[in-house]
Amino acid sequence: xxxxxxxxxxxxxxxxxxxxxxxxxxxxxxxxxxxxxxxxxxxxxxxxxxxxxxxxxxxxxxxxxxxxxxxxxxxxxxxxxxxxxxxxxxxxxxxxxxxxxxxxxxxxxxxxxxxxxxxxxxxxxxxxxxxxxxxxxxxxxxxxxxxxxxxxxxxxxxxxxxxxxxxxxxxxxxxxxxxxxxxxxxxxxxxxxxxxxxxxxxxxxxxxxxxxxxxxxxxxxxxxxxxxxxxxxxxxxxxxxxxxxxxxxxxxxxxxxxxxxxxxxxxxxxxxxxxxxxxxxxxxxxxxxxxxxxxxxxxxxxxxxxxxxxxxxxxxxxxxxxxxxxxxxxxxxxxxxxxxxxxxxxxxxxxxxxxxxxxxxxxxxxxxxxxxxxxx
Amino acid sequence: xxxxxxxxxxxxxxxxxxxxxxxxxxxxxxxxxxxxxxxxxxxxxxxxxxxxxxxxxxxxxxxxxxxxxxxxxxxxxxxxxxxxxxxxxxxxxxxxxxxxxxxxxxxxxxxxxxxxxxxxxxxxxxxxxxxxxxxxxxxxxxxxxxxxxxxxxxxxxxxxxxxxxxxxxxxxxxxxxxxxxxxxxxxxxxxxxxxxxxxxxxxxxxxxxxxxxxxxxxxxxxxxxxxxxxxxxxxxxxxxxxxxxxxxxxxxxxxxxxxxxxxxxxxxxxxxxxxxxxxxxxxxxxxxxxxxxxxxxxxxxxxxxxxxxxxxxxxxxxxxxxxxxxxxxxxxxxxxxxxxxxxxxxxxxxx
Numbered sequence: 165x166x167x168x169x170x171x172x173x174x175x176x177x178x179x180x181x182x183x184x185x186x187x188x189x190x191x192x193x194x195x196x197x198x199x200x201x202x203x204x205x206x207x208x209x210x211x212x213x214x215x216x217x218x219x220x221x222x223x224x225x226x227x228x229x230x231x232x233x234x235x236x237x238x239x240x241x242x243x244x245x246x247x248x249x250x251x252x253x254x255x256x257x258x259x260x261x262x263x264x265x266x267x268x269x270x271x272x273x274x275x276x277x278x279x280x281x282x283x284x285x286x287x288x289x290x291x292x293x294x295x296x297x298x299x300x301x302x303x304x305x306x307x308x309x310x311x312x313x314x315x316x317x318x319x320x321x322x323x324x325x326x327x328x329x330x331x332x333x334x335x336x337x338x339x340x341x342x343x344x345x346x347x348x349x350x351x352x353x354x355x356x357x358x359x360x361x362x363x364x365x366x367x368x369x370x371x372x373x374x375x376x377x378x379x380x381x382x383x384x385x386x387x388x389x390x391x392x393x394x395x396x397x398x399x400x401x402x403x404x405x406x407x408x409x410x411x412x413x414x415x416x417x418x419x420x421x422x423x424x425x426x427x428x429x430x431x432x433x434x435x436x437x438x439x440x441x442x443x444x445x446x447x448x449x450x451x452x453x454x455x456x457x458x459x460x461x462x463x464x465x466x467x468x469x470x471x472x473x474x475x476x477x478x479x480x481x482x483x484x485x486x487x488x489x490x491x492x493x494x495x496x497x498x499x500x501x502x503x504x505x506x507x508x509x510x511x512x513x514x515x516x517x518x519x520x521x522x523x524x525x526x527x528x529x530x531x532x533x534x535x536x537x538x539x540x
Numbered sequence: 541x542x543x544x545x546x547x548x549x550x551x552x553x554x555x556x557x558x559x560x561x562x563x564x565x566x567x568x569x570x571x572x573x574x575x576x577x578x579x580x581x582x583x584x585x586x587x588x589x590x591x592x593x594x595x596x597x598x599x600x601x602x603x604x605x606x607x608x609x610x611x612x613x614x615x616x617x618x619x620x621x622x623x624x625x626x627x628x629x630x631x632x633x634x635x636x637x638x639x640x641x642x643x644x645x646x647x648x649x650x651x652x653x654x655x656x657x658x659x660x661x662x663x664x665x666x667x668x669x670x671x672x673x674x675x676x677x678x679x680x681x682x683x684x685x686x687x688x689x690x691x692x693x694x695x696x697x698x699x700x701x702x703x704x705x706x707x708x709x710x711x712x713x714x715x716x717x718x719x720x721x722x723x724x725x726x727x728x729x730x731x732x733x734x735x736x737x738x739x740x741x742x743x744x745x746x747x748x749x750x751x752x753x754x755x756x757x758x759x760x761x762x763x764x765x766x767x768x769x770x771x772x773x774x775x776x777x778x779x780x781x782x783x784x785x786x787x788x789x790x791x792x793x794x795x796x797x798x799x800x801x802x803x804x805x806x807x808x809x810x811x812x813x814x815x816x817x818x819x820x821x822x823x824x825x826x827x828x829x830x831x832x833x834x835x836x837x838x839x840x841x842x843x844x845x846x847x848x849x850x851x852x853x854x855x856x857x858x859x860x861x862x863x864x865x866x867x868x869x870x871x872x873x874x875x876x877x878x879x880x881x882x883x884x885x886x887x888x889x890x891x
Contacts (some may be wrong), residue, residue, distance in 0.1 A: 170656045180806075180809075181805070181809065184813065185807055188813055188816065192825065205655075207642055207645050207649070208645040209645070209653065210646055210647045210649070212647075212652040214797065246851075246855060246856075246857040246859060248684075249684045249855050249857070250851065250855055250857065252684040252686055253684060253685070253686055253687060253688065253850075253854065253855060254686070254688050254691075254823070254826075254827055255686050255688050255721050255823075255824075256827055256831075257828065261679075270678075271678060273663075274673075276677060276678055276679060276680045277678050277679075277680070278675075278678055278679050278680065279679075279680045279682050279683050280679045280680065280681060280682060281682040282681075282682070282683070282684070283683070283684060283685055283686040284588075284681070284683045285588045285685070286588065287588065287591070287610070287647050287648055288647055288652055290588075290610055290651065291647065291650065291651055291654065293677075293679050294651075294654065295654070296678060296679055297674070297676075297677060297678055297679065298658055300678045301672055301673055301674055301676075302662075302665060302672075304671075304673060305665060305667045305671040305672050305673075306665070316665065317665070318663070320661045320662075320664040320665040321661055323657065323660050323661045323664045324653070324657045324660070324661075325638060325639065325640060325653065325657055325660055326639055326640075326654045327639075327640045327641070327642060327649070327653055328639065328640070328641050328642075329643070329644070329645075330622050330625050330626070330640075330641050330642070330643055340645075362805075392640070424668060454801055454805075455559065455560045455563070455804075456803065458804075458805050458808065459564075459568070462808065462812070463571060464569070466572070466575065466821075467571075467575050467752060467802055470575045470576070470578070470579040471575070471578060471579055475579065475821055475822055476583060476822075478577060480582060481579060481582060482578075482581070482582045484578075485578050485579060487584075488578075492621050513596065530791060
């Protein structure tokens, strides 16, 4: 097992690449974890992120602020217009409102009073504007003897209708937790492909260099045995890298795996890893130039992630983009992660497509390696 | 002076003959821009889609809902409502008792609920209907487009502006006798290392800026996305970013004995991680990091360039520009000092 041993040894020399990718990935997964994991059994009103600057501090403005606080998440902001615009631009806030000093005066004179920063193209913008106008109209409707009856307004605004959540078709899945797993596994496809191509590719360039080739030819080791140990080495490294991601999900969210379809994620990741390994096999038969490999590692992993829905959901991508994405296994991998299934049969097409790609990569790779051998 | 010009010329030719230089500095940024464009062009121009609501034909509330601009009313018999909700044809169904059924919680469902709430709340307030004034809009509209996706492109420019790191590594490797044959010859010749280094910096700067301009032209005229509106401050940022990249490359080149290829891979990994933190793969990551570890955004050179570029060009905000430029200059000074420490009075007993 000399070849196998050296394969692993050289692969682990690239631990810098493996570690840097994995550390960044795990840090992001931890940051991504600050969301709720409660199961959606009731309808929950969508709370918006809004910033409020109250320059009036009047009874009316305070009541408006307290109403908006009840309905939304209040985020810190400042009266600086540049800062506010950046908060909206980046999506940190859905809206920011500035209540002027002479708020009550303006309201009683029916003058537009509140400066509202928002992106008009979004439903959130409509929602906040509606909440503000509703509160003021209600308050004005109670205006008598130079005063508003704000307790009456508050009581009325506490009224709400019942909303029922219709039963789902799919398995009983905790959607909030599922989102974390979906993002985690989608993203792992990018890292798995990038590490496979660079690490396994680099080892292969070392092991297939002319010097090693010549030494192998004069040694007693058989070509078949040499290759078998190399493939075993590739499989071992691939299994090691993939298992880090599988284990990572168990370590980070182990107690929630019962609430999602964990088996689906595991099987999908294993199938994808196999397809990725076959792709690496093909690439290694195309080039053994380290510079080309590092370029391919970045471009293929990032490129397929961008067009297959790892970075943004597939439904937001154009049809043409998805049309191209269908020529890569990542597309089918992401599609399975995005689906809620009753059994693996629901995703048999997507799983078989990944396996078919794996086979196609293998066949083309084998053909190229035969051509190379013949030329030698 | 003649020496410097000659050096610039030869080093320039050398770089252009190097395939890795052509790929990483010229082609790779353009490929990335194409990826971003194909994946995100659909998201950059979002339109407000009306909300689909299902109501029975005979429901008295139907006319009220039909008069609301953002709603599309679908006449839906109650027996079909669950099917339509499951298919996503409607986002909420209102029955004759004004109860709402939805498939999931979300902003559109909340808006429908809020409208129904309002009808009930008006009754609860118990004041004559004519006292309600829904005609006046008490809000002054300050529209600001949310377009965090475009940060990807600014981050890409930030990343390529520090791609001077590659020629930087190359210059540093070329002047060290234990790493290159040219340097061995240079060490025993009267050629001055300082001059060679200086001309290397100049040519790297020129070539990288040229590649930055090429990328910007590609994004502006081929992809038709205009990114730079305020050219002066943007160009200054990109220029300082370039200087940072080259000094960083020189440091990577002189500080260790790794092979040139390994150094290039290391620099790709570092720039990719820094770009990642500045939002190049997903702007939400930038927002998340600004919230959890704001210091990273303030010291990460690519974040400094990215943040200032979008602030200057899309928000007309130049307030952070000075601090950003000073931080980058600070980085350049520190990296130069460290590199100088590695390079000064270096002699070789044997190679």
